[in-house]
Amino acid sequence: MQNCLKNSRFTMLIRRNYVVTGKRTDGLMRHLRDDNGIDISGSRQKKELLSIGYYHGYKGYRFIKVSTNPIGYNDFDEVLAVYNFDMNLKTLLYPNIMAVETALKNYTLDTLVSFGNLDLETAFNNFLNDYRSHSSSDTAYKTKLKSYLSLRSKIDGAISHYYKKHDAIKHFLHNGQPIPLWAIFEVLDMGQFGLFLQCLNEPIRRQNCSNLNLTYRGLDPDGRLVEVIIFLLKDLRNAVAHNGVIFDCRFKGNTNAKPLIKNYVSFETSINNIDFSDLVDYFILIVLLLKKIGKTKTDLKRLIRNFKDETETLRNQIPVNIFNAIIGTDHNVKLTALEAYV
Template sequence: MTRGKKTDGLMRHLRDNKQMDINGSRQKKELLQMGYYHGYKGYRFIKDKSDPIPLTKFDELKAIYDFDMNLKSLLYPHIMTIETAVKNYTIDTLVPHGSIELDYAFKHFLLDYKSEPVGSKDYNTKMKDRLTLKKKIDNEISYKYAKNDIVTHFLRSDTMPLWAIFEIIDMSTFGNFLKCLNQPLRIENADNLGLTHTAVLNDGNLVHDIIFLLKPLRNAVAHNNVVFDCRFAGKTRARNSVKSYVNVETGVQQIQFKYLIDYFILIVLLLKKLGYNKTELKKIIRLFQDETELLRTKIPTSLWNRINGSDLNVKITDLTTYAQT
């Protein structure tokens, strides 16, 4: 039987086996608050356990933990706003084209597979995407029936509007919905959101590419997982079209989505498109910058650069200029 350690034992373990300076009642309470397994073990490396952070002071680890928690608190409401708004803009795009009931959408809107030769590889891939989307939505409706008042009400009325579907599906499924729309509707939706630029090809894919890119961050923030080092991205890679668009639209260089600042830049861009004013954007940017500067005072500069990128302040300056134009 495996026996755990009380907090005093964990502190001795950190001192004796991890060469970490941790002592006293204050740090004991801080370790209890952050947790040894969720806290210390989750923040002792960057992206992967094979890249440990060479920390010898508990206060430095606590600073990274606080930085991570504060960024999640900052980002959460804005990511939720973006998710909700993009869903509403999509409804707004589709309304002029007919009914917004689910069955009508599958018959008239979600037809991207028809843009490919019947039986071709691309046709089969897009058809499978459409079938998978339908299965996921049907499964969600089945699961939520009699548990969710909205679903129950509309099923008993023998209809299911898209806005009700958007209330119950996750961000990934919503991204797949956007992906399955026929191209003219995808392009119209991007235009409706203001996500087009004459210098970037508008093939209608930008909106769902952004949704898929933000999905892991959204989930990490919502479920209180680590975000400071972008480990949430996993195998998700930003498409070149998204990188190019963010660069051209904001004027910020070196957008690679390797550091959290690039995700933050995308979020600010989207908030501006959704109507946030200059004062609101300036406040959000300042809060992000304040957190990064506070962390700078508490950990070695070399580690700060590994976490944030050596060009963070340049990006913040360019982002502020964009937000104020």
């Protein structure tokens, strides 16, 4: 009884002291004008603010990378321009990044066929055994074994989560048959797939890179390039798929691209200053991969042209200093070189 009274008093205290309040749209417009120096007025801009939302829309697009680096907007139409640019790029990138993910999984399956049966237990015993290349007393052995065990746990979790929803996995489980890797790959997210690639032994990794024509032995002697690509793209893929903000690459957090991928993309495309601090570098990598998996020159040039059109539209709608802070000062040079590459 005392606990019930105590919980009741606690609930009343929360309700009394933590009332959630909000502003009507007119109040939010005054806040933008008076506190943020952004000119916004009239029924058109009011409807546009309602459409994009103050919290998901304006607040998500009011800064570059971190909230301590605000964008100096003067007019609400500039906010809309950046918002629309971001949304249009996600529409442009989504089918292409999904095509890359699907192709990399299929190419990996094609590689694994040469090394044994394509079921899960064979994979764990014969493919995902990179840790065995070290003595059990080595630090590398312990690190790689931990990754191997983590992968097993993640795959078991994916099977448990999806078996009622995924007809193929349900079929093989109910019939007591080994689950084929193609079915496993369908339920692995990009990060889990990257961990799968990381656990592959070196001969398979190198063959997989060769199969994808992602090879340059001086840069990648042990075949790590495909997994590095996957780990680099996974956060962009998730942001695109779940409508996160992408224009300023905030999806990557504090992680930095590895020298291997920066050097490889520069070597392959002859484009300098690839560091993945701006979205154009991710776009270059996606185009590179689309070329490797057989997309036509016509399709690639159309994709590049569409990307350029979006950046030019943005350039014409916001001040130059904001545009350069978002896009980078060398994006035109990079896109021209990318057109020459394809």
